[in-house]
Amino acid sequence: MIRRGKGVGCMWYPIGFTVAANPSAATVKVNEDGTATLLTGTVETGQGSLTVLAQIAAEELGVSTDDIHVVSADTDTTPMDTGAIASRTTYVTGNAIKLAAENAKKILFEVAAPLLDVQPNQLEAVDRKIQVQYFPQRCLPIADVALQAQFVMGRPPIGSASYNPPTVGMDPETGQGKPFSTYVYATQCAEVEVDDETGEVDVIYMSAAHDCGTAINPMLVEGQIEGGISMGIGFALQEEMLFDDKGRQLNPNLTNYIMPTSLDMPEIDVDIVENFDPTGPFGAKGVGEPTAVPTAAAICNAIFDAVGVRITSLPATAEKVLRAIKEKNNSEQKFIPAAE
Amino acid sequence: MADDVKVAEKTEKLESLRKIDDNLRLPSVPERIAFPKEIGVSAARMQTPAVGQRATRPDGRMHGLGQTKYIDDMFFPGMIHAKIKRAGIAHAKIKSIDVSEAEKMPGVMATLIGSEIPVNSFGPSLQDQPLLADDVVRHAGDGVAAVAAVTEQQALDALDKIKIEYEELPNVFDPVEAMKENAYKIHNNESNIYATKTIMKGDIEKGFADSDFIFERTFTTQMVEHVPMEPHASIGQWDANGRVTLHSSLGRITLGRADIARTLELPINRVRVIATVVGGNFGGKNEITTEPIIALLSKKTGRPVKCVFTREDEFISSTTRHPFVMEYKTGMSKEGKIMARKVRLICDGGAYCSWSETTLGKACILSAGPYNIENLHVDAYAVYTTKTMTGAMRGFGAPQVCFAYESHMDDMAAELGIEPLEIRLQNAFNEGSASPTGQVLEAVVVRDSLEMATERFGWKEWQR
Numbered sequence: 113m114i115r116r117g118k119g120v121g122c123m124w125y126p127i128g129f130t131v132a133a134n135p136s137a138a139t140v141k142v143n144e145d146g147t148a149t150l151l152t153g154t155v156e157t158g159q160g161s162l163t164v165l166a167q168i169a170a171e172e173l174g175v176s177t178d179d180i181h182v183v184s185a186d187t188d189t190t191p192m193d194t195g196a197i198a199s200r201t202t203y204v205t206g207n208a209i210k211l212a213a214e215n216a217k218k219i220l221f222e223v224a225a226p227l228l229d230v231q232p233n234q235l236e237a238v239d240r241k242i243q244v245q246y247f248p249q250r251c252l253p254i255a256d257v258a259l260q261a262q263f264v265m266g267r268p269p270i271g272s273a274s275y276n277p278p279t280v281g282m283d284p285e286t287g288q289g290k291p292f293s294t295y296v297y298a299t300q301c302a303e304v305e306v307d308d309e310t311g312e313v314d315v316i317y318m319s320a321a322h323d324c325g326t327a328i329n330p331m332l333v334e335g336q337i338e339g340g341i342s343m344g345i346g347f348a349l350q351e352e353m354l355f356d357d358k359g360r361q362l363n364p365n366l367t368n369y370i371m372p373t374s375l376d377m378p379e380i381d382v383d384i385v386e387n388f389d390p391t392g393p394f395g396a397k398g399v400g401e402p403t404a405v406p407t408a409a410a411i412c413n414a415i416f417d418a419v420g421v422r423i424t425s426l427p428a429t430a431e432k433v434l435r436a437i438k439e440k441n442n443s444e445q446k447f448i449p450a451a452e
Numbered sequence: 453m454a455d456d457v458k459v460a461e462k463t464e465k466l467e468s469l470r471k472i473d474d475n476l477r478l479p480s481v482p483e484r485i486a487f488p489k490e491i492g493v494s495a496a497r498m499q500t501p502a503v504g505q506r507a508t509r510p511d512g513r514m515h516g517l518g519q520t521k522y523i524d525d526m527f528f529p530g531m532i533h534a535k536i537k538r539a540g541i542a543h544a545k546i547k548s549i550d551v552s553e554a555e556k557m558p559g560v561m562a563t564l565i566g567s568e569i570p571v572n573s574f575g576p577s578l579q580d581q582p583l584l585a586d587d588v589v590r591h592a593g594d595g596v597a598a599v600a601a602v603t604e605q606q607a608l609d610a611l612d613k614i615k616i617e618y619e620e621l622p623n624v625f626d627p628v629e630a631m632k633e634n635a636y637k638i639h640n641n642e643s644n645i646y647a648t649k650t651i652m653k654g655d656i657e658k659g660f661a662d663s664d665f666i667f668e669r670t671f672t673t674q675m676v677e678h679v680p681m682e683p684h685a686s687i688g689q690w691d692a693n694g695r696v697t698l699h700s701s702l703g704r705i706t707l708g709r710a711d712i713a714r715t716l717e718l719p720i721n722r723v724r725v726i727a728t729v730v731g732g733n734f735g736g737k738n739e740i741t742t743e744p745i746i747a748l749l750s751k752k753t754g755r756p757v758k759c760v761f762t763r764e765d766e767f768i769s770s771t772t773r774h775p776f777v778m779e780y781k782t783g784m785s786k787e788g789k790i791m792a793r794k795v796r797l798i799c800d801g802g803a804y805c806s807w808s809e810t811t812l813g814k815a816c817i818l819s820a821g822p823y824n825i826e827n828l829h830v831d832a833y834a835v836y837t838t839k840t841m842t843g844a845m846r847g848f849g850a851p852q853v854c855f856a857y858e859s860h861m862d863d864m865a866a867e868l869g870i871e872p873l874e875i876r877l878q879n880a881f882n883e884g885s886a887s888p889t890g891q892v893l894e895a896v897v898v899r900d901s902l903e904m905a906t907e908r909f910g911w912k913e914w915q916r
Contacts, residue, residue: 124822130813157733170502177507178497185727195704287651288890297898299905321904331506352674359542364767409858425672
């Protein structure tokens with residue numbers, strides 16, 4: 113019989129390394145036409161980080177995402193970066209880029225100020241223009257200012273900066289300290305169908321609400337969450353590296369190591385929890401790793417709700433679930449003595 | 453009619469010959485792919501302000517049109533291919549390695565063994581891992597020798613000719629067994645425990661004494677692989693100035709470059725690492741793997757050397773997710789408030805430390821869950837075993853402990869007759885809550901996320 117159940121999993125997760133310094137540096141070069149080139153040492157590993165970083169630089173310079181070209185991941189040309197690890201790219205590298213763009217913008221402001229008859233600190237960069245705050249009519253196209261800066265004033269608008277999240281070392285005996293600068297929070301709910309005759313578990317629906325501070329690019333956040341859930345489903349139900357008694361792997365291939373495919377994916381609804389972290393670039397934190405964290409918990413709790421068995425050892429394969437169901441049924445079976 | 457048959461036969465024969473030819477031919481000019489010359493840009497990419505826009509990715513078009521060049525797509529003139537011999541034995545002393553037969557194989561241009569590497573050790577926190585095992589093999593996927601040959605197949609054939617004499621050592625597969633004092637010491641240390649973390653907050657004894665109910669449960673998790681679409685890959689080119697350029701699928705190039713320079717005993721400015729596009733990382737590409745080996749093979753041969761892991765290499769020799777044994781003991785009030793929690797985490801570190809220390813630290817801090825617990829005691833241990841090494845993977849220990857603390861939470865909720873959502877809302881962090889390490893938390897939205905996810909799910913209305 114197919115039994116349905118619901119389960120919830122809730123989590124918190126830190127952004128960046130544990131205690132150790134994890135700096136990032138960046139350089140933003142504004143070109144003569146108001147577009148810009150961003151140099152970063154981080155690596156695009158498929159998550160879309162370079163697009164997010166371009167958006168951060170664009171926002172600071174008041175231009176569009178498409179106006180930023182990103183050069184990344186070459187140790188000869190790009191500045192130091194701790195790397196695409198620990199969900200730190202948006203938060204740490206993003207902060208470095210925001211500061212670098214701010215430095216480039218400062219040069220633009222200093223060049224534009226005399227042309228607009230104001231002080232540099234009265235200016236803002238909006239909609240590809242350098243304009244006087246509260247007087248949007250008094251403005252210059254960013255392209256004109258960049259051209260002026262480079263060819264008339266001889267000050268190419270280039271900014272570099274670095275960022276390292278502030279942390280406080282942990283006491284070795286009690287673990288007390290401030291190991292991370294900031295944390296994110298998330299909840300995922302799962303609806304499963306468990307066949308109590310075969311033990312097979314089918315995840316049919318999941319909802320996820322993730323906090324990532326400001327969502328710099330909501331589409332990429334949703335992509336991360338859906339990808340994380342697929343990884344979480346594999347962790348919960350299928351994937352396991354098996355060893356023989358000599359310590360050699362039995363299933364080092366994708367025929368016998370079963371990963372979830374698109375056909376195994378449930379319906380997913382994604383919500384982004386509104387939040388703003390004052391220490392992040394435009395309030396952003398990160399979202400990469402947390403998306404894979406609460407999925408297995410939510411699924412196992414849904415199995416518990418459906419058939420009343422607690423899976424204490426992952427993955428919750430059909431064999432394990434069926435064995436647990438049988439054990440439960442056996443223990444619940446009442447022994448009726450034969451009539452004497 | 454008869455002629456037609458002949459032609460068909462001929463074509464078939466020619467086709468079969470062409471296939472053989474194709475297999476032998478080195479990659480040349482890739483096929484021309486037609487792509488739109490006029491590029492439409494999505495409105496979201498053009499808009500200001502940029503933050504909050506659903507901007508499309510510029511690399512998406514390249515991936516879609518097959519124009520992205522992953523390392524396996526790259527080719528340099530004169531490039532040769534490297535393959536690595538795996539031990540195939542979990543724990544053994546290497547008595548001798550003989551590569552002379554392999555060097556005589558057709559197409560073989562160079563071989564490399566561990567003792568030829570200037571500094572044959574690396575690792576992000578403990579440098580306990582050899583690039584090629586030269587003394588002791590500590591897991592079956594350990595590399596023991598490398599071969600560079602004109603084609604991949606020639607390199608593979610030569611691997612079979614490498615003769616290695618092993619002296620088997622006792623295996624230690626279970627992390628709990630490995631912790632015991634009499635267990636075989638895999639790294640000749642005093643103990644197989646190579647990292648410990650502790651968190652102590654409040655008064656755990658008093659917390660349990662004040663509890664109405666005490667729940668205990670042990671949870672375990674398995675070892676899993678990252679399985680990125682692109683396996684580990686790199687191309688090394690040692691130039692005439694003694695400078696090495698590595699195209700690599702590395703996720704952290706700056707620190708990777710320092711590791712490579714250290715193992716090769718080169719000044720850092722003589723190493724260039726390029727990782728322009730990486731086909732999935734998930735933590736598995738956070739550290740160097742074969743880069744120094746192929747750099748040295750390139751030095752020996754004067755040729756660019758490429759090494760791309762097979763899926764099997766990826767499974768047996770790259771890092772994986774730590775299996776955990778998690779013992780939870782929680783004291784609850786009858787109203788459902790967590791009074792005290794004691795956690796003991798044992799993390800199966802595999803053969804080498806890799807990122808275990810970081811993983812252990814994160815798991816330790818996060819193991820209490822996003823809940824207010826005044827009295828907490830967490831002890832965590834990372835232990836060597838003679839299995840595939842474990843390292844960084846999306847979540848750094850968090851998916852394991854989350855599975856445990858959330859399963860435990862529902863167990864307790866069921867026993868106390870409290871709704872799972874209610875018990876979480878009752879205990880969840882508030883704005884300004886103190887974390888297990890005593891850090892005051894800001895911008896806390898656990899409750900919001902709980903309410904949002906369950907509302908979207910239709911938690912309250914949901915019916916079986």
